[in-house]
Amino acid sequence: MSVRRLECSNNAEKVSNVVPEKEGSKSWVKRRKLAVFVSGGGSNFRSINQACIEGSVNGDVVVLVTNKHACGGAQYARDKGIPVILFPKRKDELNGLSSGDLVKVLREFEVDFILLAGYLKLIPPELIQAYPRSIFNIHPSLLPAFGGEGYYGMEVHKAVIASGARYSGATIHFVDEHYDTGRILAQKAVPVLANDTAEELAARVLREEHKLYVKVTAALCEDRIVWREDGVPLIRSKENPEEYY
Numbered sequence: 707m708s709v710r711r712l713e714c715s716n717n718a719e720k721v722s723n724v725v726p727e728k729e730g731s732k733s734w735v736k737r738r739k740l741a742v743f744v745s746g747g748g749s750n751f752r753s754i755n756q757a758c759i760e761g762s763v764n765g766d767v768v769v770l771v772t773n774k775h776a777c778g779g780a781q782y783a784r785d786k787g788i789p790v791i792l793f794p795k796r797k798d799e800l801n802g803l804s805s806g807d808l809v810k811v812l813r814e815f816e817v818d819f820i821l822l823a824g825y826l827k828l829i830p831p832e833l834i835q836a837y838p839r840s841i842f843n844i845h846p847s848l849l850p851a852f853g854g855e856g857y858y859g860m861e862v863h864k865a866v867i868a869s870g871a872r873y874s875g876a877t878i879h880f881v882d883e884h885y886d887t888g889r890i891l892a893q894k895a896v897p898v899l900a901n902d903t904a905e906e907l908a909a910r911v912l913r914e915e916h917k918l919y920v921k922v923t924a925a926l927c928e929d930r931i932v933w934r935e936d937g938v939p940l941i942r943s944k945e946n947p948e949e950y951y
Contacts, residue, residue, distance in 0.1 A: 738765035738818040738927040743793075743825035744772050748779020750823035750844060753916040754923050755786065763920060765927040769815045771808070773827050775801075789815075794827060805830040812836075819926050822881060823919070826858055829881050841881040842926075844919050846911045848893055849877040853886030863904040863911070874898050874907060876915040878922050880939065891931070891939050892951075894918045 740758070742751045751770070757763040770783035771791045780790045791811060795802030803811065809832055812820070822829070822843040829841060845853055846862050852874075857865065866874045875895040880888035894914040898907060922941065925931060930942040932950065943949040 735764055735928070739768045739816050740765050740923070740927075741769045741771060741812055741815065741817040741820045742767050742779075743820065743822045744770065744777065744779035745774055745826040746777050746779060746824045748777070748782055748823060749912065750915055750919050751779050751821075752782055753920055754821065754823070755788070757920045757923070763924045763927055765818075765923065768817065769812070771825075773825070779824070794830075805832040809833060809836045819923075820881075821919070821923065828885065829883075831883055834881065834883060839880060842878055842891065842922070843881050843886070843888070844915055845877045845879065845886050846874075846908065846915065847877065848873065848875045848895060849879060849886055849890060853877075855885045857886070860904050860908060863907045866898060867902055867904060867907060872898055874911060876911055876918050878918060889937070889939050892918055892922050892941060 740754070742748075742754065744751050748770075751767070754763065755767045758766050767783075767788055769789045769791060770780060771793050772780045773793060774780065775790065775792050783790050791808070792802040793808050795804055812833075813836075817837075818840065820833070820837055820841040822841070825843075834841060845857075846859075847853060847857070847866060851871070852862050852865050852869075863874070873895045875893055877890055878892045879886065879890045882888040894917070896907075896910045896914055925941045925944075928944065930944065932940050932942055934940060940950040943951065
């Protein structure tokens with residue numbers, strides 16, 4: 707199988723931003739800088755940030771972007787000393803940024819990857835063009851099923867149960883100009899039980915979301931994303947570089 711590694715060319719490497727691969731090793735790996743976008747409580751954001759702090763992800767969340775300055779995710783970021791940016795700019799807000807200004811600010815933070823974690827706004831073309839193949843989203847279903855405009859939060863789980871589907875799950879995908887249509891990078895399935903409520907299914911999916919997003923973010927920060935010749939992205943196994951999933 708012929709594959710190509712995903713290369714992040716948004717920033718030049720700096721000596722001050724590298725860490726040893728392991729103690730006693732002469733190999734050095736650049737710590738990636740992450741921007742996370744949220745609209746709500748940000749539980750996936752919290753999981754990713756905690757993984758960065760604990761060292762299981764070779765990166766750091768350097769900025770949080772939100773369209774709701776008072777949401778739980780934004781408050782958590784402030785408590786952790788992570789800068790918070792309001793986007794998109796609204797008429798009733800003085801501090802929001804335009805798309806062009808957001809790109810400039812993310813460049814100033816030297817952001818490598820953008821992770822959407824419950825961010826409900828469509829990503830503007832300017833940002834997608836500035837960060838090609840570097841923006842990711844997590845969705846609470848097995849895409850392409852139950853995705854697209856209007857499918858978010860509890861609405862997804864209600865639709866899954868109403869359809870009679872026996873499985874649901876979480877999907878991480880590359881972000882393009884539309885809702886939930888980018889290339890799928892990783893998925894995790896969970897069963898839909900006969901008497902599930904939307905809340906019960908949501909909780910089951912969310913537990914897997916937290917684990918999956920941390921796992922994928924770790925792979926991103928270790929340059930383990932590769933592209934098959936037909937344009938399908940894969941993740942190279944850390945334990946066995948000859949295996950992909």
